[in-house]
Amino acid sequence: MDKGGVVTFFFLALICFFRVSESAASTAMFIFGDSLIDNGNNNYIPSIAKANYFPYGIDVGIPTGRFCNGLTVTDYGARYLGLEFPPPYLSLSSGTAAILRGVNYASAAAGILDDTGRNYGSRVTFNGQIELFAKTLMLQLPLLIPNSEALSQYIANSLFVINIGSNDYINNYLLPNLYTSSRSYSGMSSHNYSLQISPRN
Template structure:
């Protein structure tokens, strides 16, 4: 059974329930009482499988999740292409700021510009900052996501007129979540690349690409942008499953790289805000809360944190996570991870509300 939003918010049993209720009520009042000029008119999403709401369904790639048991806890209980048993962070954030409870995929023909005027997702599972990352699974590169955004802007202007469209473009909240695949699917999977670049040098290369990406969004009119850091990628079940020498503990070398890269992102955010007038770029720290969930799962109501719900939970994702696998758990709310790579819906929701109270608070 799906938990309601209030149940998810009660993630920390270290605080009294009455205090949690007051905090939730105050946040809802803040969102509902926002001035018209501060209201977020749309949520616009770029990135990878952490935020892809189904674009990969419509391109020739094996990086898909448009089949059961993916989506079994989604509205109506059907797969959408989200790499989760339910909704993703952009969906929860959109709902929390007073918009629709789902952010649709741009390539999904079931939606049109009237839907996209409130929110749109250009993300593609398996992609990264590095074009070479998108080539691994033949998915949409980040530059193409930007091209889709340009196309979207034209449709939006045709639909609403220049003035109203410009308000949406400039006042929308832009959510960017990308980078994990650059390391796990690209750098660490390529001995040749590791010979050419140290991991620190590769981080710097990605930071340069991130600068150019934010610059492109800025000159296209975006102003309110959230740039998410890497998660504790050494604690993903797939990484733990292969960490045999350390008894399947979190791979600290991967977590160390994630922390190092995130520190560079923080510096990048400060530099970009200083460089581009009017830019409101924030660094969204998903690492800290995610690691806390993984290391103290019972505090958040979870029972299992070292492997996912789907299949054996250690290696399966995408087509290996399917309805024919007999090992899939009956209740994903007990699991931090849905498959060997992606968080469960409950984890996504906890992280989303944490970001709304921290990095995104200035926008809501």
């Protein structure tokens, strides 16, 4: 498939994705990933993977921590669905009602493998993002939605977005001097990703 075909496929898939999501009347978005959808989590940790300076954010007048000119694809998705933008998890204070609109756990330099991106300093790994979601689900949301049936319905109506893996190739596979996992990368990442997205008890 040529470059134009890939771009066309991507946008068609995105349109279909949001059409299906729109019909499901999503109430919140929970976002997991890397710099492509990080909306500011890395502003709160010691990392060189930050986007809190110009020219980032130039289209919206202020750098927000998003690695783009203004909004990420998940921001546009939230806007399309009539949802407020989910806040970065690390910006939230304990017990805030802002988590009811969802949470963005994405962190620049994160990958499927825990050692991905360590050369950039701190980052919230994919496993770390999953742990933060578990904390949100088990400790924070029940304070705001005490009825377990209502909480289950809230989660069932929420949209979950995962966009991760590019840093594993860029920072692991393509930099064998920094990461010893490059020779066994493909099998390791596939196995880890399968475990990470499987239902947990």
